[in-house]
Amino acid sequence: MSGTRPDVVVVGAGAIGLASAWRLAARGAAVTVVDPAPGGGASTVAAGMLAPVTESRIGEEAMLALGMASWALWPSFAAEVEAAAGTPVGYRADGTLVAALDADDRRLLDELVERQRRLGLEVTTLRGREARALEPALAPGVRAGAVAADERSVDPAALHAALLTASRAAGVDVREAAVERVLVSGDGPDGRATGVALTGGEVVEAPTVVLAAGSWSGRLAGIPDAARLPVRPVRGEVVTVRPPGGEPLLTRTLRGLVHGFTIYLVPRADGRIVVGATVEEKGFDTTVTAGGAYALLRDALALVPGLDDAELVGVRAGLRPGSPDDLPMVGATAVPGLVAATGHYRNGILLTPITAEAVAATVAGEPVPE
Numbered sequence: 001m002s003g004t005r006p007d008v009v010v011v012g013a014g015a016i017g018l019a020s021a022w023r024l025a026a027r028g029a030a031v032t033v034v035d036p037a038p039g040g041g042a043s044t045v046a047a048g049m050l051a052p053v054t055e056s057r058i059g060e061e062a063m064l065a066l067g068m069a070s071w072a073l074w075p076s077f078a079a080e081v082e083a084a085a086g087t088p089v090g091y092r093a094d095g096t097l098v099a100a101l102d103a104d105d106r107r108l109l110d111e112l113v114e115r116q117r118r119l120g121l122e123v124t125t126l127r128g129r130e131a132r133a134l135e136p137a138l139a140p141g142v143r144a145g146a147v148a149a150d151e152r153s154v155d156p157a158a159l160h161a162a163l164l165t166a167s168r169a170a171g172v173d174v175r176e177a178a179v180e181r182v183l184v185s186g187d188g189p190d191g192r193a194t195g196v197a198l199t200g201g202e203v204v205e206a207p208t209v210v211l212a213a214g215s216w217s218g219r220l221a222g223i224p225d226a227a228r229l230p231v232r233p234v235r236g237e238v239v240t241v242r243p244p245g246g247e248p249l250l251t252r253t254l255r256g257l258v259h260g261f262t263i264y265l266v267p268r269a270d271g272r273i274v275v276g277a278t279v280e281e282k283g284f285d286t287t288v289t290a291g292g293a294y295a296l297l298r299d300a301l302a303l304v305p306g307l308d309d310a311e312l313v314g315v316r317a318g319l320r321p322g323s324p325d326d327l328p329m330v331g332a333t334a335v336p337g338l339v340a341a342t343g344h345y346r347n348g349i350l351l352t353p354i355t356a357e358a359v360a361a362t363v364a365g366e367p368v369p370e
Helices: 013-025 061-085 101-120 130-135 154-171 290-303 304-309 352-364
Strands: 008-011 033-034 096-100 124-127 144-148 173-175 177-183 191-197 204-207 210-211 232-242 251-259 261-267 271-274 311-322 329-332 336-340
Touching: 008 013, 008 154, 008 191, 008 304, 013 033, 013 154, 013 210, 013 336, 061 329, 061 352, 096 101, 096 130, 101 144, 101 251, 124 130, 130 144, 154 173, 154 290, 191 210, 210 352, 232 290, 251 290, 261 290, 271 290, 290 311, 329 352, 336 352
Parallel strands: 008 033, 008 210, 033 173, 096 251, 210 336
Antiparallel strands: 096 144, 124 144, 177 191, 191 204, 232 271, 232 311, 251 261, 261 271, 329 336
16 A cells, blocks of 8 residues: 555445545545445446435334434535535435325325334325426326325435545545455454455555445455354446436425335436336346336326436346344444444435444544434
8 A cells, every 4th residue: 555554444445435535534544445446336227316214114113213313413414525526426315205106005105104204204294286286297197195295315326426525635545456355463352453464465454444345245255253243235236217308207206105016216307217116136237127227117107207208227136235124234343443334224325424424423433423
């Protein structure tokens, strides 16, 4: 490595890794980020919903509290990143509309709204015509809707590009290289992280190593069993379309219940719409499948018929980092100097601001956000 020895080496240059590195650099730390393909993981495939309310589930109150806390940080976080990078991140505060297509879907929506209200969340119910008044592109048969007015979205690809620029401007050394193993000195309670070895044989020494490699965080060699992270990959396919003429077809995030299946459509500033997402336990397979794309397009067209003539911009697959309880693993591990920032499953983009703060506080030996 050229230059001085870093204080921290971050393994992984997705949104979580870059945001953590950026926050650490702002505290005066010398930071090196290592990733063979920055942005090549789940971050830039994600739809970018900042939706703690419509993602909430009974029994996941801790996850809801964490999501709401990070959601509250997003306005200032987005503004800071844009100012530091000089480019937009596609942040939108339009809210989320949940639409139920048929009578059975309406019953599912009623149950969903009841659960959310039991959690103390603010949701406004709508009749079918009221939902169509908000989003005229909805199918005429839509039976009912519900609005979470405070939910937001961001363009993950634009966010990642801005975080990369902001990090480099703050002095972060971003290296396109693969980590072969994490280096740990000694055995047992006396061992501690001392850096990483790259696949070419080079060693990057640092007293702190942050594991932010998404689904691959648990597969890195060199980590003692006591600190190995039980992360698994969960494949998700998304489709991107562009309505005819490039005119915006939706004004807010649309989450649909379509014949018992859930789908979401997230609009971008340039008129594109991201449709997602499948959930498949297929290991590290990132194959884009005809069946996955068909299911997404079938339900999207049932909900928004005007997409029938839309341009098919692309189909992509990413690997969400799942944990045994699908809750994130953030903070100090059993090995001193080794910090975890992974396992965010479906909420990586939402939890980026608060994870970065928690990582920076952990490295500095300060209390993490409550």
